[in-house]
Every structure is written in structure tokens, then in C-alpha cells.
Amino acid sequence: MITIKTPEEIEALKVAGDIVGQTHHYLEKYIKPGITTKELDELAEEFILSKGATPSFKGLYGFPGSVCISINEEVVHGIPGTRKLQEGDIVSIDIGACYNGYHGDSAWSYPVGKISPEKEYLLRHTEESLFKGLEMIKEGAHVGDIGYAVSNHAKKYQLGVVKELVGHGVGSSVHEEPDVPNYGKMNKGPLLKAGMVLAVEPMLNLGTPHVLMLEDEWTIITEDEKPSAHFEHTVLVEKDGYTILTKR
Ligand code: MG
Ligand code: MG
Numbered sequence: 618m619i620t621i622k623t624p625e626e627i628e629a630l631k632v633a634g635d636i637v638g639q640t641h642h643y644l645e646k647y648i649k650p651g652i653t654t655k656e657l658d659e660l661a662e663e664f665i666l667s668k669g670a671t672p673s674f675k676g677l678y679g680f681p682g683s684v685c686i687s688i689n690e691e692v693v694h695g696i697p698g699t700r701k702l703q704e705g706d707i708v709s710i711d712i713g714a715c716y717n718g719y720h721g722d723s724a725w726s727y728p729v730g731k732i733s734p735e736k737e738y739l740l741r742h743t744e745e746s747l748f749k750g751l752e753m754i755k756e757g758a759h760v761g762d763i764g765y766a767v768s769n770h771a772k773k774y775q776l777g778v779v780k781e782l783v784g785h786g787v788g789s790s791v792h793e794e795p796d797v798p799n800y801g802k803m804n805k806g807p808l809l810k811a812g813m814v815l816a817v818e819p820m821l822n823l824g825t826p827h828v829l830m831l832e833d834e835w836t837i838i839t840e841d842e843k844p845s846a847h848f849e850h851t852v853l854v855e856k857d858g859y860t861i862l863t864k865r
Contacts, residue, residue, distance in 0.1 A: 621812035634721035634862025654686040658697030673713025685711040704730035720791040723863035724849035743821040743846035746770040754859040764801025777826030818849030
């Protein structure tokens with residue numbers, strides 16, 4: 618069931634989303650060569666707790682970190698650990714925070730120092746694809762419109778669209794109905810109504826769209842080990858458009 622949020626729920630979702638956005642903003646200055654992904658994870662957790670929220674992903678389906686940190690060919694669900702960021706890496710940080718029982722969810726991919734033109738190209742066009750998808754959102758649009766816009770943009774720039782992982786509804790659970798795929802057809806899929814809250818999250822690859830899972834049973838990587846980027850916002854569907862809840 619796709620839930621329409623009450624005004625009280627929307628208030629809590631706004632606070633949760635704002636904490637997620639602030640956490641991204643706080644972490645950004647630490648994204649430098651030499652820091653370990655575990656250190657970033659701890660900084661994120663401390664920050665989220667200091668705001669009166671809890672990290673949504675900690676323990677979710679058994680995930681061991683507070684946030685997901687995925688480097689280069691890692692698409693999503695990277696486990697924070699002893700690996701150090703290096704000059705030229707791109708790092709995707711996926712942050713969820715729960716406030717008063719409601720969640721916010723936002724991923725962003727960052728350059729570490731100076732990156733290659735190919736990686737810059739990937740980051741720029743993946744971020745753009747997120748906003749192309751968001752621009753479709755308003756009451757009366759369909760979920761398929763979002764995926765259509767994302768994949769159309771990816772196609773234009775010859776980027777691979779990951780299909781195995783999708784966006785989702787957000788509420789008292791971080792993952793709710795509906796699925797929000799990064800591909801689709803116009804006027805297909807569930808109808809959007811004001812008061813729905815969705816996470817739109819394109820994952821685009823510089824090479825093949827195909828992905829596989831590492832032996833840790835969490836980390837998803839690209840099959841050809843070319844870099845992947847991930848940009849995500851949680852948004853509220855409105856009568857005439859949308860509001861980003863996870864603004865940075
Ligand atoms: Mg996320
Ligand atoms: Mg998500």
C-alpha cells in the first residue's frame with residue numbers, strides 16, 4: 618500500500634530529511650585522501666545522534682555500518698571499514714536518519730581531491746538525471762514518468778542504468794511502497810498523489826549497467842569494474858510539484 622502522509626507525519630519526515638541533508642553537509646569537509654570509511658561512518662553517526670535522530674541503516678536487514686560508503690566501482694551498500702580514500706576516488710555516501718519514527722534517505726557521490734574527466738562526467742550527469750526524474754513529480758503523474766526521465770538522460774550521455782536497485786516510498790519504514798525504478802514508461806506505474814513521500818535515486822555507471830554482489834554479501838559493484846555514481850533525495854509529492862526534504 619502506498620501511504621498518504623498526514624500533516625503530523627510530514628512534519629517528522631521534514632525534520633528527518635533535514636537531518637540527513639545536514640549530515641551530508643557536515644561530512645563533506647572530511648572527504649579527503651587518507652580518511653577511512655569507518656571514520657566517516659563514525660562522524661556521520663555522532664552527528665545524527667547529536668540531532669536527536671538515529672541512523673536508519675544501522676542494523677537494517679543486518680547492515681553493520683551507520684551509513685553506506687561505496688568507492689569507485691562500488692555502486693551501493695559498501696560497508697565502512699579500514700579502507701582509506703585516495704586522491705582520484707569517487708565516494709558515494711548513502712545516509713538515512715530516523716526522527717520520531719520517520720525517515721529521511723539521501724545518497725550523494727563526491728570527488729576525492731582531483732578526479733579524472735570521465736569521473737567528473739559521470740558525477741555531473743548522474744546528478745542531473747536525479748533532477749530530471751524529480752521534475753516529473755506532481756500529483757497526477759506516474760512513477761514510470763520518473764524512471765523514463767532518468768533513463769532518457771542516462772541514454773543521452775551513454776551511461777548504464779542499474780536496474781536491480783530502485784528508489785522507494787519513505788515513511789515510518791525507510792523502504793516502503795512503491796518501487797521507484799530508474800527506468801520506465803510515461804503514464805505507467807502507480808499514480809502519484811499529494812502527500813506521498815518518495816526516494817528517487819539514480820545509480821548510473823560509466824560502463825555496463827550490470828552489477829554483481831561481493832562475497833561480503835552487501836557491496837554491489839559494476840560487472841566491468843568501471844565507476845558508478847549515486848544521487849538520491851527524499852521528496853514530498855505536492856499538487857503542483859514536489860519538495861525536497863533532504864536538501865543539503
Ligand atoms: Mg539511500
Ligand atoms: Mg533509498
